[in-house]
Amino acid sequence: MEGLSPEEWTAVRLSLKVAFVAMTASLVPGVAIAFLLERGRFWGRQALDVLVHLPLVLPPVVVGWFLLIGFGRRGPIGAFLDEHFGIVFSFRWTGAALACAIMGFPLLVRAIRLSIAAVDRRLEDAAGTLGAHPVWVFGVVTLPLILPGIIAGMVLSFAKAMGEFGATITFVSSIPGETQTIPSAIYAYTQVPGGEGGAMRLTLVSIVISIGALWLSEWLARRVRRKVHA
């Protein structure tokens, strides 16, 4: 098997960037929404829960289609963001990151929710009696205790972003150097007779990256676990 072409390298670099940004950007909202869903008792909680799960339930193409309608240049949210903040998603790598973040969001949120549910609330109470405001309690007690869940959620989000294709290509199409991630490149290979070699090459790259990411996450998780349980 030959090495990667410069175009493929571009796709690999872009995929890494997109996956990393998608993962990072969804972290804070992910934790916040996980917290709301797990602990909150508010009107519309159920609706929020469904909304978070939708990207999982709907075919990716449909998600991409909704994104296009909502976040496209002419979409209500897209137009608003463009006008007021100069944020443009359509045909940009940021759009790919948005699509990946949204597709990975249910996975991230679930992992964090599970960890939040496992937190011993008596410890949070104890922190409260020691004078910690609930925000601090969250920061210095809850957050460190749910780190394993956050790490797991990040792994899932990153992995999903590495493999996401349907929503991304529908939303921002496949522009080499801008939105053509590894999956889009693989897709192109699978669409031509005899393209298996190229597809396999990129698939292997994906696998290698995921090995690296998993290894990193396990290492982090071990460190965290040692901190908590040793």
Place this chain on the structure above:
Amino acid sequence: MEGLSPEEWTAVRLSLKVAFVAMTASLVPGVAIAFLLERGRFWGRQALDVLVHLPLVLPPVVVGWFLLIGFGRRGPIGAFLDEHFGIVFSFRWTGAALACAIMGFPLLVRAIRLSIAAVDRRLEDAAGTLGAHPVWVFGVVTLPLILPGIIAGMVLSFAKAMGEFGATITFVSSIPGETQTIPSAIYAYTQVPGGEGGAMRLTLVSIVISIGALWLSEWLARRVRRKVHA
């Protein structure tokens, strides 16, 4: 919006069947592998971990393609299973269930792993001193304690199966009444002029089903949690 056509009903029923079977069938291996990955210290653990995550990392089409190569009638595993056990996946709804199960597997395993990591091992020790063999300890202590994670994993697996498209259509095509699930039907609608109505209709059905599934899971989780924490 009109009601669903008989064909669409067939797709809905099939999707439910496929998602349910995929979820149910992956439960036991999911728990076993989650346990191995979380607790085991064996050679090849890392490789198993990567393997479990692959369906997430790779574009669904590639997974479908691997399935076609491996589990197709002419594929090594497919041929073997057909010959010795009479199990046929290719172009059957069982194949759709297999594809969905595999695509949802990393999600299921992660959720269960997180729960296993949160189990207080001192309780398992206590059960051991009371005479329970490790297998029993797993059954009567660990398993009930990880139920929330199992439920979360099942939700994810089911939801993923409801939305899975790329791997399924690549592996078993989209044969009405046999392998045409809701997402494949939606896809077909999006490929022709005037199909938006049909696509929206089925999308709504998907959303309704996921609301039902989420509601059910929350109800179960509440019961379990009440059992454990009340």
Place this chain on the structure above:
Amino acid sequence: QTGDALVFAAASLKNALDEASGAWTRDTGKRAVVSYAASNALAKQIEAGAPADLFFSADLEWMDFVASKGLIKPESRISLLGNSLVLIAPKGSAMQVDLKPGLDLAPVLGGSRLAMGHADAVPAGKYGKAALEHLGAWAGVKDRIAQTENVRAALLLVSRGEAPLGIVYKTDAVSDPNVTIVATFPEGSHPPIVYPVALTKDSSKPQAASFLDYLSSDKAKPFFEKQGFTVLSKARPGS
């Protein structure tokens, strides 16, 4: 269902085939079950032993692929439908483009993108690339195209106003009220757009052959033409 003909057809044929097979069932009482997916996926599935009786591809390439593996009955192969390629813009666009050699689309696009199917993967994309190359415009827009997973997505991009121009089939363009056809690519600018259909090698069901006959008959013609396809083959005597 075992007696029913199983048709593997490109997804873009859904509307026409649904109507045609419905009419056929009404006429004859026999049934055809159609699995719609991308042509390449269907071709690979046939390679992997899919129980399909009929393969209706959206381009020649994948039919040739299947044929080269000896998986179809060559004598049954017909190039049934044709389509043409058009340049579209969002409705109300005042854009004027003359599709003749020496074309330069870059200034027309401004800072924006030309939407079309994936130039190496999607049939419409491949035809579009060939046409633009033929007109000498490819080099100028190569870096400005937004390649989509299928031609419908390219249509959607233009229809939503994300892209000011797009290249799609005429069949798609006419059906969408939000786009206008700016120009039609000349016939000779790209390889002929052909939808071939053939019986698979393993097909033994008489219904399959009769459905193929029906599709190539005059009776089926209106269903295809209604969707904007041109029916290429001479009508055969009805079944």
Place this chain on the structure above:
Amino acid sequence: MILDVDIRHRQGGFALDACFQSDGRLTALFGPSGSGKTTIVNAVSGLVRPDHGRIAVQGRVLVDTKNDIVVPKHKRRIGYVFQEGRLFPHLDVRYNLLFGRWFTPRGERKASFDHVVDLLGIAHLLDRRPSTLSGGEKQRVAIGRALLADPHLLLMDEPLASLDEARKAEIYPYIERLRDEGGVPIVLVSHSVAEIARLATSVVVLSEGQVIASGPAAEVLRHTGFFAQSGLTEAGALIEARVSRHDEAYDLTVLQARAGTLSVPSLLHPVGTSLRVCLRARDIILSLKAPEGMSALNVLPGLISSIDIGEGASVDVQLDCGGDPVVARVTRKSVEELGLRPGVAVHAIIKSIAFDPEALGVTGGENM
């Protein structure tokens, strides 16, 4: 009033209906398992929101359900030593100890880290994680954590139950100092009457969610009947005494009370220090004549003021020894044989050795 509690609360089948005031600087909550001690302490700390009622600490209203006042727990400045530790597993011992300090206004950080660590004997544990500590070590860290938050009220739920006597003996004087000098009022849940007798200035006795007795320690403890159900014989009189001299030859310290002089094993307190002395009813022998040739060094003459005949073999004889109330618990048989009755002059005999460290506490002078 330091502590003013009047709450009603339901928890499953358990109903708490507790009303008591205490102006003691150390209020002991005493009662059998499941009587609602932890529930009260939780309500004071803000972990449980009582269904109805009012809680005020040093005049500050923390809860008043009528007026919809519920001060959030992090604003109460209450140090809580939990019955089950609750150390933060992700922080090492040092940061567990310092946790409350982060949230204490700089000017109010009075407790000295080094001193508390020393006192609790946990200096060698500072870099360890809670999961590697033994049961008693965990409990000590939990005490330190609450102390170092410089609370305005300290709640201790059986803090010393898992500690050995030597460690307790080291911690008691510190708690006394906190109580007397630091101005930090303390609520102590304890099963040990000896502990209560030594430390408490007020006692609240609970039973099945109800307060069955409350008041100054000296008074509540004198009525050994409250503790009868506990099978205890630790109750007795609390009297005040002053260190009058140290007898270094015999390692004894001589105390002066109104009742007379008491020799006890030597104390480190300087001459003049006020002490509270617990004269346990079970340790006192009554004699009609002044004894001779006996090893017991302390003989307090007094008059019988009353005799409480209870059930069983024992009888509490209340004496007035020069103004100090003294209770002796003797058998009914002795009462009859010796002809004890109110007005009879007797001698109360107490061994010096009976005054173990648990029976002697320092007092601020007006703690009883």
Place this chain on the structure above:
Amino acid sequence: MILDVDIRHRQGGFALDACFQSDGRLTALFGPSGSGKTTIVNAVSGLVRPDHGRIAVQGRVLVDTKNDIVVPKHKRRIGYVFQEGRLFPHLDVRYNLLFGRWFTPRGERKASFDHVVDLLGIAHLLDRRPSTLSGGEKQRVAIGRALLADPHLLLMDEPLASLDEARKAEIYPYIERLRDEGGVPIVLVSHSVAEIARLATSVVVLSEGQVIASGPAAEVLRHTGFFAQSGLTEAGALIEARVSRHDEAYDLTVLQARAGTLSVPSLLHPVGTSLRVCLRARDIILSLKAPEGMSALNVLPGLISSIDIGEGASVDVQLDCGGDPVVARVTRKSVEELGLRPGVAVHAIIKSIAFDPEALGVTGGENM
């Protein structure tokens, strides 16, 4: 030999090096916090695998690192009452209690559910989840769970620390019966010398991971020095006595020991029952003459056999009272003033009231 432990184990900076044998039916582990008690108990139960050494229970080798024998914990049939409860949160109290029973061979299910539930006073809790229990209630359920597994050895790690005296007084006799009748040897970790004095037949004293004393309870306890570091005055002599009659008029029971007769608050044991009586050194007054006109009912004449002068004010005077060893703890001053020295005849005076239930335990007759 019931228990034969010889292990070395490292845990972080803590090194355990414990070697002791015990053929006592109830072996008490005593030592300050962090001295390694829980670690030993964990090693016996199989939760900790010692680095080196050997553990045998009633002749059955559970661990022998030299021969690579490590019996898995579920095969040891050891009932363990943990220091921290460890109830199963997903099971209600009833199923927590019955947990061990599922894994006990049918023929060996001897403990009666109703009886244990009654004894521990947890009948009203059976349908509750552990998270709704109070601290003491949890501990009682944990005790019940271990008992109902019908273990071959019972390990109890400070099981009674969070229980009130009344409850303890109810549980003590049961533990005694287990020890004497059930044939279930017990290892009890306790900080309370009173508890040990009442229950233990053998005592192992630990300090910083080392065994500093071990042997029959009567012997170890007589040397109050081991407990000096614990600031304790509960130690004393254990003697055997027999119920000789009940004096119903005064609610007293008269016991006959070799040392003489003892009147104690009435007991329910029938005449003839063997008892172990703890004569706490701190409760005994020595008198040169037989006392008169005094409320103390018990006077045991004896000869001073030796005098252990320790540090501080107190001195342990060892007596021989008709063959029973008795220890009195008095001040050095009294020793000098009364001219006490070996060979002198004295009277040991003890109040009846001093014999609270903790000081009196039933014995199988050869438990000391």
